[in-house]
Structure formats: C-alpha cells, structure tokens
Amino acid sequence: MLRTHSCGELRIDQAGEKVTLSGWVQRTRDKGGLMWVDLRDRYGITQLTFEEGVTDPNILETARKLGREFVIQAEGEVVERFSKNDKIPTGHIEIKVEKLIILNASETPPFVIEDDTDGGEDLRMKYRYLDLRRNEVRSKLELRSKLAIAVRNFLANEEFIEVETPVLIKSTPEGARDFVVPSRMNPGEFYALPQSPQTFKQLLMVSGFDRYFQIVKCFRDEDLRADRQPEFTQIDCEMSFVERDDVLDTFEGLTKHLFKTIKGVELSGFPRMDYADAMRLYGSDKPDTRFGMKFVELNDVAQNKGFNVFDQAELVVGICAKGCAEYTRKQLDALTDFVKRPQIGAKGLVYVKCNADGTYKSSVDKFYSQEDLAAWAQKAGAEAGDLMLVLSGPTHKTRSQMNELRLHMGTTLGLRDNNVFKPLWVVDFPLLEWDEETERFHAMHHPFTSALVEDLEKLDTNPGDVRANAYDLVINGVEIGGGSIRIHDQETQSLMFKHLGFTEEEAKAQFGFLLSAFQYGAPPHGGIAFGFDRLCAMFGGSETIRDYIAFPKNTSGRDVMIDSPAPIHDEQFKELGIKPA
C-alpha cells in the first residue's frame, strides 16, 4: 500500500508514530515560514505541515508546487496540533512531513471539488468522475451500497435465494418499449433487454424455488422525464404459497429493517388503504399521508343552489387548510393561478374563509348563504381560522387537480417534513384500464396479475370494475414498490390474454413457455418489486434518482461523459445483418 493509514483515522493517541498517507490536495496555505496542506481521501482529511528551517528545503520546494487535486504521498510523524480543530475527527493532530512524493499532478478542475460547487449540471455530468469526487455525491453512492447489502442480508435470512435472470431475452409487444439487441449468430433476429424479470421469476416459482429475489438492472426505452432513466434497478422478489398479506408483511419487515439499520428510524405498522379510498380521499394512488387535509366531497351541500359551475359538475370537492383564513387576496390569487396552470388545468378555485368571528367569506358569496357555507365547513371539519379550497368538474380530473393543490398546500404549510416517514399500502387496484388510443383494455399492472375472486364474474360484463389482487407500497407520497398475487393456472392466464386482446396464436408465440409451465404444477405465488433508485433517493432525502446513480444518462438518453450512444462501424452493421434505414 502507498499508505499506512487513511486520511480519516489518525487520532491524538497515535502522536509520535511515523505514518505514510496518500490522497488528494484539498487546499494549501502558505504563511511563508509555515505551510499547511489539507490531504483528502474517501475517509477524511488530515493536515500536513511544513516548516521552513525544519523541513528539508527540497521537500518544501515540492510542497510549494502543489495545486488543488494533486495526488501525493507524504511520510512523517504524527504530532499534536497547536490549534485544534474540533470539526473533524483528525482535528487534534497533524503530520510533520519528512518525505513527499507527487504521485500525479492535476490540472485545475473545471469546477470546485467542494460540497458547494460552482459547477453547473451539464459540466458536472461531463466530468462526472470529478463530481463523484465531492463528498456529498460519493456519500449518496455509499448509502446505496449499504442499502443493497442490508436488503440482501435481510432477504437471505428470510430464505430468499438470489437468482440472476438473463439480460438478453425476447421482445414483447405488451407494456413499454423494449431496447433490442441484434443477434449476429441468428441474423434477422433480436434479443430484448428486460423491462423486469417478471416471467422468469414466475418460472422460478414453478421450479419450486419458493422464495426468489434479485437486485437487478431493468430497461425501458421510454421518452425520459426528469426522474426516469433508461436503465434502472429493482429489488425484485417472488414467493410461493402466499396470500397478499404474507407478501405485505414480509416487505413491511424489510422496509422497517432498512429504516432501522440505515437511518435509525423505527416505523410502526403500515396502514392499508383501498385504491378507491385513496382516490376518493387524496385524489392519488400514492397519497402523501404525512399530513391530513383529506378531500371532502361537497356535492350534496353545494349543488342546486344556483351556482351553475357546481351544479353541472360531476364532483365538487374541498380541502380544509388549517389556520389559513387570513390568507391575503394575493395569496389566494396565487393559489388560483397555481391550479389554472396548464399542467394542472383547473378552470378556477373557490375559497371559503372561516373567520374568527364565526362568519364565512367566500368567492361564491352571491350563491351561498352563511348557513350553506356553515354546512360545507361542518362537512370539512373547518373551524374558525381555517380556509376551505374547493374545486369542481369531472371526478377523475378534479381529484387529480385537488391532489396537486393539496400537496402544494402541504409543502407551503411545512407539513411535508423529510425526516418524517409515513408508509402506506395501497391495495385492490383496478385490474384493467381503458386505453383511449387503442380502444381496448390494458393490464394496469401487467397481464400476470390475478383478479380478486369476488370480482371475477364482472370480467365479462364490466371489466373496468374488476379489482386486482395488486398492491403498492407508498412512502411520503412516493411509490416505492408494487406487486400482486399472480395468476398460476393456464386457464385463467389464457382468459386474461383474451381479455387483453391477444389472439390465441399471439399469446402462444409470446408467452407459450409460461402457459406451458403452468401445466406442470405451478404453485400459487405472488411478489413485489421495489424501485431501488427511488428507495435510495428516499433514504438520502433527495427528490431525484439521478443523484443515486453513479453514471446517469440525461433526458435524451445520452451519457455525455463517454459520449454514448455513438455511431458504429460499417463492419458491425454487416456482421449484424442490419443497415441504417
């Protein structure tokens, strides 16, 4: 080793020892007679000292050549510092340098390697290897590594076997777009990269593996939003002979274990909420339950009083913002502007102030009496000092708008504390959703999800109403994972393919191996997948998963550091049996 110790480990009781350290020059201070160098590595910072008249002049000369980010090796004695620094663990000592080697010089980096850097996003992505050198960034990836180890040890203790499923698989038309890989050995044919190991993990259940997991890269060729990556990582799991609550209990256990060991946070039981209730009370299938402000449906008290907008609306829905009755005209206008933004698309916002004196002041006073408004307030649990905000329109759209408004109010009122964690299981999702474009039902989750037994009879008559035995884990309004109890018999699976518009031939061509597997003793089974990038971001207290990926791609799917994707050679085209269109 080019060091005897790291830059983070020397303490006062090592004073007098001869040591060798290696690392990067964080900064230098030259006071003429005395010179200091802060030497940095992953483990910390140690101060090196050079003193004119004491230090060998050649060494001093070398030291004076050092610039930021030079890589050096320094040998010397650990001595007690004259003025101690209590902010860093090595702050009581310094190294009196007796030997100094420049292992590698450095040009001035394009941005400062500090927690607060002056580098913009693009520059930091191009020089990602320097961005990763910043403590703040590296510590996020250290957290990721720790989380992965903790997940694996927990699941291994619960008898889960980690199995690597293949990356070169087969393209399926269902779901998102696949990345494909031309096969040189089988010209004209392609592999696809997996969007998830779904069918493979189900086959492992057919194989009797009983409990499977994998932390695995998955791929989706989608147009990228800010928080999506073409390649992402899942904690993928499957269990045999289970019912829904067995899966939920197991992964509640995992989640609690992670919060406890990694963050020192003890979570209590995870409430369970129907999808229908989540939509009704929060307008979202991933409600942020760190705060209340639940939706209150006001149709019965707000309609038929002559206000045309409400009368014609499918839904009139309100929330109560505690203590906001004093909101100014400007604040209320800002809220109206917020909901009218194109991304949200509401036509307007009705407010009701519950004044301190027990009266009400609303934007629709000419249609509603004080008694009318009192009835609203009563339904909403609004008291003197509170502010009610009301939206109306088609049910689904209005709920979704109110969800945005609720989250906005929660943020504004400081109700969404990043150090508070509120997990929630959302269950009983719809099995199918109608797709306007293709004019047919699609699987909301995927075609292998089972229906609730009591809803099966509606599959022919009212397919949109059939509930799936599917569940999502939501924490603080973020979807951490989702899964379902699967179909495990050939007949039901074939029926499902039929309902999803597959012909028998298509079903066989795409999923024949699974249908065939179900004929040879498939056990009841179910599973779940956690978005690992998102889980890391949640643990790190960040909004964006990109921070937790060592070498992320930008929203055009490019790695700007290595400049990929890139053209390939004619020779490669020829070998692969393809050409540019």
Add this chain to the structure above:
Amino acid sequence: MLRTHSCGELRIDQAGEKVTLSGWVQRTRDKGGLMWVDLRDRYGITQLTFEEGVTDPNILETARKLGREFVIQAEGEVVERFSKNDKIPTGHIEIKVEKLIILNASETPPFVIEDDTDGGEDLRMKYRYLDLRRNEVRSKLELRSKLAIAVRNFLANEEFIEVETPVLIKSTPEGARDFVVPSRMNPGEFYALPQSPQTFKQLLMVSGFDRYFQIVKCFRDEDLRADRQPEFTQIDCEMSFVERDDVLDTFEGLTKHLFKTIKGVELSGFPRMDYADAMRLYGSDKPDTRFGMKFVELNDVAQNKGFNVFDQAELVVGICAKGCAEYTRKQLDALTDFVKRPQIGAKGLVYVKCNADGTYKSSVDKFYSQEDLAAWAQKAGAEAGDLMLVLSGPTHKTRSQMNELRLHMGTTLGLRDNNVFKPLWVVDFPLLEWDEETERFHAMHHPFTSALVEDLEKLDTNPGDVRANAYDLVINGVEIGGGSIRIHDQETQSLMFKHLGFTEEEAKAQFGFLLSAFQYGAPPHGGIAFGFDRLCAMFGGSETIRDYIAFPKNTSGRDVMIDSPAPIHDEQFKELGIKPA
C-alpha cells in the same frame, strides 16, 4: 401462507400438532387400505398418509387422483411413523391427512423430476423450469446465491463500495465483439453492452472511491464454446494506492474466506509463479498444481546424438510419470494417439521406461545408449519403475502439447482430486502479444495494463519482451480471475495507445474521457475480476458453468425455452431507424 410449515422441518417432537403443508407430489403409493404421498418442496419431503375407514372417503378419493408433480395443500396431524426412515430429516413422522386441496394439477412432465433424470440436454433446456425443480440443479443455484452473499459481505467489511456501472455504454473496437443496442432517441447511434466495467471502475478510482466492487453481468458477442456464455457474471474490483501484492493479498483473503465459510476448506498461502516459469514448467499459464510432473528440458542431453527429430527441434521436453514403467504397448500407443490427435497435433511421442533392474527401454534405443538415457532420467528425477514421456518441436507449440499430455496423465493416474484445491498466482504476464492476422501487437490483457517499470525501456526496441504488472488467480488449472496494476497517467496511457496502433484521434474518440480524467489527479490503482460463473462451478465441483446459470443459452446463443432471439416488428425497425440488410 398456504402452509404452517415447510416440507423439511417437522420432527418427532411436533407429534400431535395440527399442521398445513403445501408442495409437490413426489410419488404416491397405494396399498388399498393405506395410501402414502411424498410431499416435496425446496426444504424437504414429508410423508402424508391416508387410511381407508379412517380418512374421510372424499379425501381418499381426491388423494387417489393425485399424479406426480400435482401441487397440493394438506392439513392434518403430525404422528410418529410406524416404520421410520433415517435417510431424511422428517423420516420419523408422517401427516395423518384430514383435509386435502389440489392447488394445481400437473400433466406428466416430459422427464422425471429426480436427481437421476431420464431427460436429455435439449429437453431439459426447453423445459428448464422443470429441470430447475430437480434438487441437484436447484442446489447449484442456492450455492451461487450463498457465494454471492459471502463475497459481498467480505468485501463490504474490507471497505469496498458496491457501485452499479451502466449497462448501456459505448462500442469500442478493441478486444472482443460488442453486443450493440440501437438508440431510438438518437437515430443512427448505438449503445454497446459492456464486456467489463473496466473504464468505469478506473474512473471511480479517479473519483476517490478508493475501493470498488460489483458483481456484474458482462457481455461478449463471441462464437460460443461449450463453456462460454454471451452473458456472464464477474466479481469486479478495483483499489487505489495499491501495489500488486496488496491486490493479491486482499483477494487471497477473499478466496480463503469463501473456501472456509462455504466449503469448510482451509487453504494455506497461495504460491506465486512467473508467467515464464509457468510456461517452462507446465506449458500453460494456468497450471494445475495439484500434482507435480513438471516439465524437464532435455535439449542438452538429447541433442547431437544422431536423432534427427530431436536435433532439429527448438525444444526437447519430458515429463516423468511415476510408477508407469510397466505400461503395455497398447497403453503407450494410446498415449501416442492422444498427442497425435488434431486438437493436440504432435508428430509423435518418445518414451523411456526405467526398468526395475536399472536398465532403460525406449522408443529411440537405436540413437541413445543406456548412459544417454540415464542422463535423461537423472535430469527428470526418474527412478526405477517410472516412465518418461518426451516431445519435441517449436518451443511454444511443444509446451502446449506437453501440457495436454501432462493433464491427461494426471487424470489417468488419479492425481486431480476434485476435493483438493491448489491455488496459484501467475504473475508478470507479457504486456503485448503479436497478432499474425492484423500484423500488430495487441494488449494481452487490455490497453490499461501497466508495464513492469524495469521493462519499460524495451517498449520501443523489443515490445514482445515487456512484462505487464498483471496477474491471474489459478485454482486446479482453472483461471478464476485476473487483473493488473493500471496505467494512471495520461502520458503513459497515450504511449500505450500508440503502441497498440491507435492514432491520436482514435484514442481520443474512444477513450478521451479516460485520458481527460487522468489529467485531474488520478491515483495509482489496480484491480482484479473473478469469473463468478466459473468460481461457482469450482465450488460445486462441476466442469461446466452452464449448470450454475439459471437460464443459460445454447452454443448458438439461443434461449430455447423462451425461443429467443426472435424477429421484431416492422414498427420497431422503423422507430429504431434501421432495417434488415
């Protein structure tokens, strides 16, 4: 859960308990009045009993319908067996069934689900999910899972951070053929799948990660041999501020830890051998050191005695097979046939029998006196009762032939015990090797490998003689892993690219990001990668890595179970901006 216990856990002290088990029907025996079912899951086998006059007639009727591999749920009482079976842990009890549900019926599987199956390779690959149901196959993947966990925990304890590097990267002309992925968002451009995360892990060292590892899928579009897969898994590692022996010591530690915890085998120190010595003494860069039979060069004693074949040979080399002097004509002919096979390609084989009476009998008696042969024997350490086998020809080719013969003799004489493990570090590999086809030097390892400092001056004058600071871990003649100390400065790296025939522009286009990274303070670093599939096979005592891969591909790169690769839709071609050639 559809069970209270697994099929492997009930014991005599649970007698009297009511339990529910779920699993597969391994076999049924019906003796009229009494019927038994062996119920199997991943954890074991438990016997179920049904008795006429005692068991509910409906249950008995259901039981009589059960076939092999049916999935059932059985409820009943644990009772002591009348005739105990000491071969299985549950052999002292059975379940008196009171409730029986068929969870899923099964057709007769295409082959028998037993350790000794009647299914051929092709059939078992097509129905891999049934092949995986066999204990023998599943246990190999359980071993793999255990090994992965043990590797991760060991490395995490040694301060290694696991970092996921990207799968969608950039194609490089150097080395083996890449799999490529057309980019829809960047038409005409392609990603490539990584052959290894080499440059990324080096960048992580530039980032100051200090110690990196990853168990990671890698990809090579090569024509497949029996023991190669287009996707394979590596334990990939890199360390900063290290010299060769630091890397060797760390991974010697890992290897010892794995052998101890997984196999209960204590390995002692790992010897280190120069590549040159390995070639001279074993004719291979991965010698099987479970047995001796080292090469003995005989040029000085065998040449210039009138035997033209030897006189003209660059190398005359022998091995001594202990105790084989009594080999028959037939046995010696078989050895001659062995070395003359086209795969080996020797022209012939010379033998010398060291008779019990102190005389020698050779196939070249007319050229050599007893004294001559005695001199050979003395060099080879051959004693009365031993057999010397001698080959001659061009050095490299002859060593390689003798290597095959030595391994063959080792196997024949039972010297290659699969329960004995002999690790060896082979070090100081050549940096470059001459490629006849392209008429230029190629990097033997990869272009990022550093040369031994003392050999650097030969880079211009005699590049083929320059040794690399590279090393392989070999166990029992199998290459388990390899690595090197890397180049860490831009100047040397540019020089290396030049020697490998890159123009400055090519080097910049392909590896500009790495050359640039080396300008900003790259630390000295080195690393290693272990072939994880091969490591698993070694631990499992198997020759072929395919047994340790859940869903392997055949030698045409096909997954015959899911029938992949497969054609894609016209729509996909269009979106990707490519068409069939």
